[in-house]
Amino acid sequence: MAQCVNEEISYVTNNYIAPSTVQVPEKDVNEIRFTYKYLDVPIMFQQEGKISGKSSSAWLNDEDYNILQTFLLLNCEVFEPYESMFEDYMMDNHPNITSNDMTRAKDEKFAMWCKDYINNASKSFEFPLWMLEFVQGPKHQITSWRMYYSRGYHYHTQSHGQNKKTMNFGVCVPGTTETEYFGLIEEIFMIEYHGVVGLKAMIFKCHWFNINQRIRRHPSGNVDVCPQMHYDKYDPFILPEQCDQV
16 A cells, blocks of 8 residues: 555655655755645745755665654654544553663654555555555665754754854753753755655754763853763654753
């Protein structure tokens, strides 16, 4: 079924409607604005900002591909009911599953479960086209830049900004509790999805630190984090809208 959906999306794209494109205004060749002809596309895919520096292409490896798709699904409000359904599915099949095992199951299986579930359910129910394209996963090829401007912040990758007077590659992300996560931007890139809708998103790939150890807050608001205390879990991706610069 998944193959059929992919083929159908590709056929319609190639023969009827071109996917959405990155709008580049003539007055500012670095400005990007992701807009779509379909009004029900989630806000997480409707980003505005400015890219700077020479672009380059790369390919996501299998691990990053699955982690990124899982991250985006879990951060999309429309898929919150499906997360609960997945948890019920796992508990039905593994009644004694622990919270740690549930988290691990989501990391490893949620993206594929969503894809299979939506593809199978689409035989009997109608889904928004963006959902059908979203669950198939993004293209493996990505386009990256060294700088990105968004929400008044001027972000750099660490490799580009580490020798500059002003360091613009530190970020802070609020957690679900009072915890904050601090990290360094390693990559800034855009992902794209196949299909008529042509979903796109800017992504930061970050190196995170364990803030439970050796953290010091200054009266000025600055935070010192020990660079040797790495965050154990490999969960590097974040949307630019979810973080602040530090």
